[in-house]
Amino acid sequence: MAKNKLLLSGNEAMGEAAIRAGCFFYAGYPITPQNELTSYMAKRMPQEKRVFIQAESEIAAINMVLGAAVTGKRTMTSSSSPGISLKQEGISYLAGCQLPAVIINVMRGGPGLGNIASSQSDYFQATRGGGHGDYFTPVLAPFSVQEAAELVMLSFDIADYYLTPTIVLADAIIGQMCEPLVLPKKSNFNKKIPPKKWALNWMDKEGKVVKSLFLKEGDLEKHNQRLQKKWQKIKKNEQRSSVYKTDDAKYIAIAYGSQARITLEAIEILRNKGIKIGLFRPISLWPYPVDMLQNITTNVKKIFVIEQSLGQMLEDVRLALPNKQIHFLGRAGGGVPTVSEIVKFIKKFI
Amino acid sequence: MGKNFLHPKSLKKVDTHYCPGCGHGIIHRIIAGIVDELGIREKTIAVTPVGCAVIAYDYWDFNCCEAPHGRGLAVATGIKRCLPQNIVFTYQGDGDLASIGIAETIHAANRAEAISCIFVNNGCYGMTGGQLAPTTLIGQKTITTPFGRDPNKGEGWPLKLTEILASLEGVCFAARTSLAGPKEILNTQTQIKKAFLAQIEKKKFSIVEVLSPCPTVWQKEPTKAIEFIQQEVIKTFPVGIIKEL
Numbered sequence: 001m002a003k004n005k006l007l008l009s010g011n012e013a014m015g016e017a018a019i020r021a022g023c024f025f026y027a028g029y030p031i032t033p034q035n036e037l038t039s040y041m042a043k044r045m046p047q048e049k050r051v052f053i054q055a056e057s058e059i060a061a062i063n064m065v066l067g068a069a070v071t072g073k074r075t076m077t078s079s080s081s082p083g084i085s086l087k088q089e090g091i092s093y094l095a096g097c098q099l100p101a102v103i104i105n106v107m108r109g110g111p112g113l114g115n116i117a118s119s120q121s122d123y124f125q126a127t128r129g130g131g132h133g134d135y136f137t138p139v140l141a142p143f144s145v146q147e148a149a150e151l152v153m154l155s156f157d158i159a160d161y162y163l164t165p166t167i168v169l170a171d172a173i174i175g176q177m178c179e180p181l182v183l184p185k186k187s188n189f190n191k192k193i194p195p196k197k198w199a200l201n202w203m204d205k206e207g208k209v210v211k212s213l214f215l216k217e218g219d220l221e222k223h224n225q226r227l228q229k230k231w232q233k234i235k236k237n238e239q240r241s242s243v244y245k246t247d248d249a250k251y252i253a254i255a256y257g258s259q260a261r262i263t264l265e266a267i268e269i270l271r272n273k274g275i276k277i278g279l280f281r282p283i284s285l286w287p288y289p290v291d292m293l294q295n296i297t298t299n300v301k302k303i304f305v306i307e308q309s310l311g312q313m314l315e316d317v318r319l320a321l322p323n324k325q326i327h328f329l330g331r332a333g334g335g336v337p338t339v340s341e342i343v344k345f346i347k348k349f350i
Numbered sequence: 351m352g353k354n355f356l357h358p359k360s361l362k363k364v365d366t367h368y369c370p371g372c373g374h375g376i377i378h379r380i381i382a383g384i385v386d387e388l389g390i391r392e393k394t395i396a397v398t399p400v401g402c403a404v405i406a407y408d409y410w411d412f413n414c415c416e417a418p419h420g421r422g423l424a425v426a427t428g429i430k431r432c433l434p435q436n437i438v439f440t441y442q443g444d445g446d447l448a449s450i451g452i453a454e455t456i457h458a459a460n461r462a463e464a465i466s467c468i469f470v471n472n473g474c475y476g477m478t479g480g481q482l483a484p485t486t487l488i489g490q491k492t493i494t495t496p497f498g499r500d501p502n503k504g505e506g507w508p509l510k511l512t513e514i515l516a517s518l519e520g521v522c523f524a525a526r527t528s529l530a531g532p533k534e535i536l537n538t539q540t541q542i543k544k545a546f547l548a549q550i551e552k553k554k555f556s557i558v559e560v561l562s563p564c565p566t567v568w569q570k571e572p573t574k575a576i577e578f579i580q581q582e583v584i585k586t587f588p589v590g591i592i593k594e595l
Contacts (some may be wrong), residue, residue, distance in 0.1 A: 025432055049429045055424070056457035063454070064422035067397075067428020075428070201433055202411040209407040211416040241487045247523050267372045 004183050010148045010174040011036035013181055014104055018076050018148035019044055020183060021156040025068035025075040025104070027053040027061035028193075031083045032116045033172040034106035034279050038078065052112035058083040062103070069099040070210050072199025074156055078104035080172075081122050082113060089163050092131030095227070096212025101150065104168045106143035106175035109334040111280060117334025118172035118258060123312035126169050127286040138238060139167045139285040145258045149185065151283070160196075161236055162293050169260045169285060170193030171308065173258035199200070207250075234287055243290035245271065246278030246296045251350065254280045254293075254317055255306040256291035257336065263306050266342035275350055290314040304329065306337050356512065358382035360391050362411050371572025373401060373529045373562030377470060378409050380539045381441070385412060390437045396448055397440040399424045402477045406441055420451025423458035426465045437549060439466040447474045447485040447503035448511040459555040462520030467547040467557040469512065471587065472564040480567030484509035487586055492567070508586050512559040516593040522554035523594040530579040534589070541552070541591070552595060561587055 028038035045052035055061035068075035110116040142148035159166040216219035253261040260281040361382035400419035405526040407414035417425040422440035430438040474482040482492040489498040516524035545556035563575035
């Protein structure tokens with residue numbers, strides 16, 4: 001067992017956090033920039049007498065995870081953008097079958113093969129379901145190695161409590177950078193997780209079935225309504241965000257993941273110049289932390305959205321704040337808005 | 351012999367939705383009987399396919415799980431690795447196993463996953479109206495090979511997946527049987543039971559391919575469909591044990 005105080009890359013930290021959260025089954029497939037996570041699990045899972053499989057494809061990996069979830073064990077897969085596209089079939093089935101699982105996406109540049117640099121261009125895919133059918137998945141976005149570990153642990157609890165696939169949306173910078181961290185014993189999730197009576201690790205008097213098929217007229221609609229109730233409950237209960245120097249702010253910058261980390265430095269520079277600006281950092285991207293965002297922006301004049309994409313989270317900000325003046329700075333394809341670019345951009349509007 | 355024809359406990363007392371003359375009902379019953387006979391009902395988990403047999407879980411009375419099209423053996427891998435003491439089998443058609451799921455199939459077999467695969471080969475996609483399957487015979491008409499399957503037109507040859515799997519180190523048992531008569535049906539029962547026992551004793555991959563009639567897509571009366579298997583299908587897909595360790 002590794003120690004509690006560690007120096008790890010984000011990828012390795014997420015692997016260790018999964019193990020400490022009780023992940024029994026992990027399947028993955030090679031893809032940059034998340035390979036350290038897969039190789040970490042290859043080494044650590046057998047040490048813990050748990051299952052590691054290098055699958056023949058991302059599709060096989062997510063379906064193995066589906067099989068593991070059916071047995072009631074905690075299970076996870078990880079990949080990066082193109083691989084996550086392949087996993088969407090399985091994620092849709094997990095959502096339809098109401099099975100808990102954790103999926104980590106260490107985002108890289110797209111579309112297509114793109115490149116292996118940091119990007120945040122899978123925001124739409126992650127926050128709008130991603131696969132076919134009417135569903136959502138909780139999405140958590142870490143901005144440090146410490147938080148990456150914490151959010152992986154939390155995502156297992158959210159997945160088990162709501163019976164839903166849960167996405168940890170990291171980016172290449174978070175996955176690759178090394179930072180000291182203290183691994184928590186458990187997540188800060190405060191609801192009691194019910195026993196998995198539906199799991200196929202035991203048989204009732206009659207055989208149990210896990211499925212997402214509802215052929216009889218009206219049955220699938222009812223199933224979707226039940227799922228909808230669950231999404232609404234998650235929307236109400238699981239909004240997470242962090243704020244920095246927003247109390248007296250006239251201006252708010254909004255960024256998540258590694259981009260929030262970069263934006264923090266720009267906030268410091270602007271504050272030193274006497275500009276009253278703060279940072280709003282969504283931690284849950286779905287549900288989007290609308291309530292907190294609306295609360296802290298009552299007296300705010302201008303909003304600056306900064307992303308490693310050409311404007312995806314921007315749409316959620318616009319939906320949350322329809323009457324605010326919103327300015328957007330984004331770079332895509334591996335381009336990362338730098339501290340000086342952010343400072344220059346914001347100063348243009350102040 | 352007599353007790354073979356009692357209604358298996360593992361088979362629900364309901365009518366199936368299958369067409370007259372379809373082989374699925376026979377294979378369902380065979381599997382249910384074996385599960386009863388081996389006393390493994392409480393620890394059996396079936397992975398059902400996408401296709402006509404998708405709702406096999408409405409007929410079997412043991413734990414079942416759905417899999418996306420072609421992914422049965424990946425799902426079964428996840429189940430079996432988490433519950434190695436359980437008996438896990440997939441029930442898959444030719445399109446599911448030999449076309450969209452061929453990667454999952456070959457790799458599960460090559461990893462020697464202790465899973466039994468029941469491969470129902472009727473030479474077509476029945477559920478979607480009868481399209482070309484990897485196992486469609488040369489010259490056989492389907493709605494996507496309306497002039498008959500012609501390898502010279504780029505439509506490929508019948509794929510002998512069971513033979514391919516038998517060549518892998520991870521496979522301990524591979525056989526092909528048919529439903530073309532009482533003797534063949536009894537042989538199917540024998541071979542599927544061997545596959546289940548191989549899973550338990552050898553802890554490797556086992557497969558039984560069952561040549562099964564699809565009178566509806568073949569546009570033949572049920573008795574003629576049986577004759578078609580006897581006279582045509584077995585020429586391309588000879589029955590017998592292909593590998594037994």
